[in-house]
Amino acid sequence: MSPADSVDQPIIRVEDFDLFYGGFQALLKVNMSIRPRQVTAIIGPSGCGKSTLLRSINRMNDLAGEVTTRGQIIIDKQPIYGKGINMVDLRKRVGMVFQRPNPFPLSIFENVAFGPRLHLGLSKTALREVVEKSLTGVGLWEEMKDRLYAPALSLTGEEQQRLCIARLIAVSPEVLLMDEPCSALDPIATDHIEELIRELKSQYTIVIVTHNMAQAARVSDETAYFYLGELIEMGQTEKIFTRPQKRATEDYITGRFG
Amino acid sequence: MKSVRRIWNRIVEFVIEKAIFLAGILSIVFVVLIFVFLLKEGLSLFKEYSPLAFLFGTKWYPISHPPSFGIVPLLLGSVVVTLGSIVIAVPLGVGAAIYVGEVAPVWLREILKATVEFLAAIPSIVLGFIGLVTLVPLVKQVFHLQTGLTAISGSIMLAFMAMPTIVSMMEDALRAVPSSYRYGAIALGATRWQTIWRVMLPAASSGMLAAVMLGIGRVIGETMAVMMITGNAAGIPTSLMQPVRTMTATIAAEMGEAVQGSDHYFSLFAIGIVLFIITFAINLTAAFFINRRSKA
Structure with a gap:
């Protein structure tokens, strides 16, 4: 059964979404649906709005200053724009991985325990269990279990990025947003993180922004192509990369521009 | 023509x-000269007077017969x-x-920072005078x-004098x-206060400690304001x-009346050595923290 005709209802719906930075319109009437427990890749040339869209899904754009939006994004039936939205709750449900690994300058343990300490109020033993489970989930537990109190900044780039993912899944989010998560990593580390992304999709909905088309082809189930703030085409990754419907998409993925 | x-x-x-070399080296030469002079004058006291009695003596009676140069009351005063x-x-x-660094809107931040730093521009004698009245x-x-x-009057006054150093250095450390740490915390659902408390402050802690150390250095070396408002009784303080x-006030107050070349005169220099060592240690500690921050 291919993902497109799966019976799963979309978990994220973007509806007529416009976004302005001051007077500049960065997103134009975007409509898209993201299915649960799949990897959705967002591709497009620099400045096409792909990161902006990603940051709209956990409302990190609110930090950018003069940002106004129109339209709505609905996550699991709950609209996230409008009055009375609980940001803490939203960001607990929608985690984000950044371009450069950004572990806090704390120990490995404290990094993973950060979210649970904020949101869950666990006992000491329960907290340890969550940390173990999260580190296991990203394949770090075996290596790290004997040095949980080492500074997180002493880890390699790949380990740091894994740790940042562990930090997110410690609060059991529904959605993981990844903003070019491999752009600061070498090819081997990239390979490992992609492997991890494929493993994680059995439990989480993953939206990944990437400038690397090969990466989109390797990890994603569906791909959305953006250009100048508009969603040009979205569909099964295989289809987008072999038989795109639009000429613009084809030009981009075959490298004729971008 | 060309060769000329x-x-x-x-x-x-x-x-x-x-010329540039000279300018650079001169600052070192001056520091060394000052230190040598201070040592020479200060250590002269110990030809006549026991260093232990100086360091651990509890009475500062420089003009009694025989005089007593115990700096414990002055040290404790400082x-x-x-x-x-x-x-x-x-x-x-x-x-x-x-x-200033995290909460205030940008326009207010600039005003506040400039104002706090302006505090440093007020001469200490003026602050002392205002404190006095x-x-x-x-x-x-x-x-x-x-x-x-x-x-306590001195403490309050000096707290204001240490504020510019402390605030502007701490703000720099936070800045x-x-x-990416801030974004990481916010993306995990931390509130602004949780972000500051759990991420920003620990990350800035080295720089903030350095700020405290330099603030202490500023305070312990301050003279005029404390001399004007702390009463200047050389007893051992119990509250x-x-x-x-304080040590600084003692030097300032007695240097004029001490006979040059007398034990009293030398003892004031010896206090200077003690002060020098204390501020040097404080600055060294601050440098250590600043260094640690830039490495992390």
């Missing part, structure tokens, strides 16, 4: 190079006033730095004391924390509500 120009250029290069001012200045400074009567009234010329005399 070349020779001329070479002379200019040579002169400028040497320590009490300094600790008092740090206890006041650090919480205020941390609060102000967080507000406003703070001292207030302290007397509030705590029901016989005199307001007490350690130096990579914003903040008593008059105290």
